[in-house]
Amino acid sequence: SQKIEQNSEALNIQEGKTATLTCNYTNYSPAYLQWYRQDPGRGPVFLLLIRENEKEKRKERLKVTFDTTLKQSLFHITASQPADSATYLCAPLSNTGKLIFGQGTTLQVKP
Amino acid sequence: GAGVSQSPSNKVTEKGKDVELRCDPISGHTALYWYRQSLGQGLEFLIYFQGNSAPDKSGLPSDRFSAERTGGSVSTLTIQRTQQEDSAVYLCASSLDGTGVGETQYFGPGTRLLVL
Numbered sequence: 619s620q621k622i623e624q625n626s627e628a629l630n631i632q633e634g635k636t637a638t639l640t641c642n643y644t645n646y647s648p649a650y651l652q653w654y655r656q657d658p659g660r661g662p663v664f665l666l667l668i669r670e671n672e673k674e675k676r677k678e679r680l681k682v683t684f685d686t687t688l689k690q691s692l693f694h695i696t697a698s699q700p701a702d703s704a705t706y707l708c709a710p711l712s713n714t715g716k717l718i719f720g721q722g723t724t725l726q727v728k729p
Numbered sequence: 730g731a732g733v734s735q736s737p738s739n740k741v742t743e744k745g746k747d748v749e750l751r752c753d754p755i756s757g758h759t760a761l762y763w764y765r766q767s768l769g770q771g772l773e774f775l776i777y778f779q780g781n782s783a784p785d786k787s788g789l790p791s792d793r794f795s796a797e798r799t800g801g802s803v804s805t806l807t808i809q810r811t812q813q814e815d816s817a818v819y820l821c822a823s824s825l826d827g828t829g830v831g832e833t834q835y836f837g838p839g840t841r842l843l844v845l
Contacts, residue, residue, distance in 0.1 A: 622771070652833070661733070661820050661836025662772070707771065716785065717834065719764075721771035 620646045620712055624720040631698055632728055639693040639723045641708030648710035651691050652717060653682055656705045662719075665706075666693075698727045731755065733837035735821050741843045742811055750806040750840045754823030761804050762834060763796060764820045772820065778804060811844045818842070 623642045631637050641651070650669040654662035668675040668684045668691065675682045681694040691710075695702050705724045709717040734753045742748050754761050763775040774788040778798045789795070793811075798804040808815055818841050822834035 624771075626769075659838070661822070661838050662834075663836070664833045667833065714785070714787075716762075716774060716777060718774070719772035721769070 620644070620718055622708065622710060622718055622720040624706075624708060624723045626721060626723070628724040628726055630726045630728065633699060635698055637695040637698050637702065637725050637727070639706050639708075639725065641691040641693070641710075641720055643689050643691075643710050646710075646713050647686060647689075648712070651682075651684060651708060651710040653691075653693050654707040654709060654719075656707060656722065662707055695725070698725075700727045700729050703727050733821055733823055733835050735819075735837035735840050737840060738838065739841045739843075741845065743845055744813060745810055747807065747809045748811055748842065750808075750819050750821075750842070752804045752806070752821030752823075752837060754802065754804070754821070755825075755835055756802075758823035758825050758835070759801065760824040760826070760832070761798060762822045762824075763804070763806050764822065765790075765817045766820055766839070767817045775806070775819075808842075811842075813844050816842055816844045 621644045652667045653665045656662040666682045668682045679696045683692045703726050705722040707722040709719045712718045736751045761778040764772040766772050776796050777785040780801050781798050793809045796806045818839040820839045822836045824832040824834050
């Protein structure tokens with residue numbers, strides 16, 4: 619079955635450092651992958667989409683990579699700020715055409 | 730407001746009762762999704778609407794769960810004879826295009842359901 623794995627342990631980093639979150643998928647090859655941010659008590663908010671033919675995508679301080687050989691996407695936040703603290707969900711497109719969401723990784727940026 | 734809205738925001742019910750959860754998608758969005766999120770878990774897909782029809786109901790966990798959408802807009806998720814394991818946050822999302830295939834989804838704030 620199609621499976622998504624994100625690091626379930628919270629990531630704690632110091633303000634100003636780069637945060638790197640990992641998303642691994644198995645048993646399929648998604649045409650694209652989305653990343654969402656979720657704050658406590660709120661619904662997820664779309665951040666970035668990367669297609670299988672794109673190695674890297676950037677948006678302001680965010681960068682996403684997509685390695686179809688490793689079956690992995692990395693999500694980077696440079697110059698992190700306490701306001702970046704949230705849970706980040708990856709969502710590759712499944713073979714049936716719908717997004718499959720990972721469980722998310724919680725990022726805590728300390729001032 | 731221009732976003733997806735859901736009601737109620739919180740619902741506490743007794744085991745065995747029926748509940749109805751409502752979702753108002755963004756105006757003009759033809760695709761609508763329901764997800765369930767349990768504490769510390771990822772989003773579990775429940776059902777997808779394209780207009781008023783539901784081409785994908787594969788995620789509904791049992792026949793106690795049903796959903797409908799009317800007028801290509803408002804959707805209602807109904808859980809009959811609720812069980813304690815139904816306690817979760819129920820999230821609704823909508824997307825713009827008729828294909829609804831993997832597009833950017835806009836989420837509502839969710840309904841927090843607690844079954845006692």
